[in-house]
Amino acid sequence: MVKIVEKEQIAPNVHSCTIEAPDLARKALPGHFVMVIPDKYSERIPITLSDWDTEKGTVTIVFLEIGAATQRLAELKAGDDIYSFTGPLGMPFEIENFGTVGLVGGCYGIGGIYQAAKALKSKGNKVISYSEARSSFLLYWNNKLEEASHEVRYSTVDASLGSRGHSHDLLEENLRSGEHFDRIMAVGCTYMMYKVSLITRPFGVKTIVSMNPVMIDGTGMCGACRLVVGGETRFACVDGPHFDGHQIDWDVVLDRRRAYLEEEIISKERW
């Protein structure tokens, strides 16, 4: 059980939640995730750690309200307890001096790339962040991300801010125009990460994606989060969640994402 100290809807349907967890704040690294059970009846769900403050002893998650568990989590307020909150889990991002790094964040992943941007910048990389949403009012943490990166490039589907379309469209345009990247890292919805991996492949830019398959325990026991990377079965919870996007068998990933659609609808209706 952990206590929520701050809870905010930072964009329509996107929430940030800051939790009192001093031990976790000390151990958190960019790319780590936590397993969360909002209340006794909810599922265990993995959520990326977006921010932390070792002095205040807090960690922050950003999540999209989408299924029954995230809906329940979104209903909780400052002062409420979260039934179960476990981490840090997974392997952190590899943070080295790569040169120029493009960070692509969409949906909860805008929060998910923030600490990576900070860490990469302090390692001497040139950090270019891509942030996307359907419209400008759905973007969040613009100031934080601008501070953490050398440059932030926005894309919105309605062109209300930045270029029209998606981050992967803009990234493709930038690559085609001859811009050089030593590494691309993407955090967000599966389809976006798949598109980014497709786009960077012909340019030979190493691309790390932060996979978000269904997990149950999240600690290397159940095998639900398996995916095929380089022809081998790997487990996102302990081997990942970050993998080379050019090595992932995306057909398997995209099929497995849809497994529980019907049950998800029943869960939400019978809350």
Added chain:
Amino acid sequence: MREQPPEERIRNFDEVPYGYTPEEAIEEALRCLQCKNPACIQGCPVEIDIPGFVKFIAENKFRDGIVRLKEKNIMPAICGRVCPQEEQCEQVCIVGKKNEPVAIGRLERFLADWERSQGEMDIPRIPAPTGKKIAIVGAGPAGITAAADLARLGHHVEIFEALHEPGGVLVYGIPEFRLPKAIVFKEIDFLKKLGVKLHTDTVIGKIKSIDELLKEYDAVFLGTGAGLPWFMNVPGENLNGVYSANEYLTRANLMKAYLFPKYKTPIIKGRRVATVGGGNVAMDCARTALRLGAEKSILIYRRAREQMPAREEEIHHAEQEGVIFKLLSNPAAFHGSENGWVKEAECIKMKLGEPDESGRRRPVPIEGANFKVQVDVVIIAIGNSPNPLIPSTTPDIESSKWGTVITDPKTGKTSKKGVFAGGDVATGAATVILAMGAGKIAARGIHEYLKTGVW
């Protein structure tokens, strides 16, 4: 022992055997010969004074019986249900030479259930604190047993559990109909009454390293249990509807998916469910599938019935309940529908060849004898590797090529000073009682180390 009739019990998750009445228990206990040199005690991994507690039952002194039992075994309600007694105490029972052996497991369960029905459990007297602190990693059978023994010696014990509930495999793996969870939590309550502190949601190796634990505690015990499931590496294994046993059982048991949608974790129920494997875990999966409403629960096993590693009782229960056994068969591939759901298991017929290194006859494929089974859920229950988290984050703990932590079998010592281990993480997948036995051995090893300081 009286049981729920098969046609009834496949529609609920209630326990299958009802347990003895006091009269039945006394009658059974009177069959014990009270041998001078009881073989049964040597057959027990935790060395329970079996003739001792059985005699108390025969004399209608149940309170004395449970005290005697608990001197050696903190969790009799669990062991009475899930120990393979037929390979241990009951196998060597002298009565069993000519007749049925004394039903030691059922008598053990009887005493534990009797005590629970009496309300509060007696707390044993605990000696003055030794001032020594021990960290136990993992609240499964090995960790709980080690914690209980160490607490009863006056040590300060804290348990760190990765999941949100303690119990390990007793809670995430073994189904409610075989081991009601209320029993497990009651036994864990008892542990807390012994002064043991429990931290759930705490993944050692991540939030705290073993080295950090060693700064705060005088010794560490690793009972981290099972790890990632094995798959068969056949085509179609990643189709939707293909589960590992760990995932299927964790959804059903720990996350209570059988109570969906009150509990929100979903499980694909399936009309035709195939379970691959022949161990206790495979039986648990096949029987869970029936209770979740499967029309056909099919068990696919590559050897013959005689070679199944599952307990006879479990196989028998599965047969009674209508699980269909496809023996000497092995999946070669799973075929899916257009949208990625499993719909068919293609199997190879096998025959038994020469014995392999395990002593069991090796199954060999019969050419051209493939057959197909229509399925909509598949559960792979062929075993798992030990949990990788601690060995991968603590390089100075030596592990074998199978990923198990190497221990001294007499003390539970690992290659790292102050660190002990036992249970599945050290042996690979085994039984609850063997893990408890390892917990007991390690508790002795830890106590000795803390007393003498000699590594």
